[in-house]
Amino acid sequence: DQQVKQNSPSLSVQEGRISILNCDYTNSMFDYFLWYKKYPAEGPTFLISISSIKDKNEDGRFTVFLNKSAKHLSLHIVPSQPGDSAVYFCAASPETGANNLFFGTGTRLTVIP
């Protein structure tokens, strides 16, 4: 049972434009959400997180939006750069801190120069 879903396996965006990656979840007990970026043959790298008490968190070019009523979150990257090309995973946890993460299947972002 896939509790975290990323329905777009791939996304292509022109350099300088905005990239929007989407994620949906089914478990209403999730209250901590993270985005990871992964290059081939490397481990996931933490990008940004948000707890359920917020609806937005921003860090430089990266912003995560959370809509709890829709059980939906999105990652915005603006402006997109060629170095952003990677697979992006959405993850969720039922509590902050020490607990296992549930991952989506990933979205491969390609930023075209």
Place this chain on the structure above:
Amino acid sequence: NAGVMQNPRHLVRRRGQEARLRCSPMKGHSHVYWYRQLPEEGLKFMVYLQKENIIDESGMPKERFSAEFPKEGPSILRIQQVVRGDSAAYFCASSAGLGDQPQHFGDGTRLSIL
């Protein structure tokens, strides 16, 4: 990544052999997690450990798989009598387990079963 260290990076085993995967967490982290990634899939949680304790092993197969995190040394994920279906990337993550500190991942061990 001076953080989570996994070795070996690649491991080849024949069916029926044992595989041992090692993970040293980031300095200051006492919580270790193991995940498995099959081709074209996301990471799936296997087990969560603290020093000398298994906290949650709900994602571990019931047979052939075991994990430990001793008082001294790295965490070990052990797979006995490996089968072809065990071929995957195995990732270890660690965290401080405090508040909203995220898990940080190693670069994984790619296990191939001949």
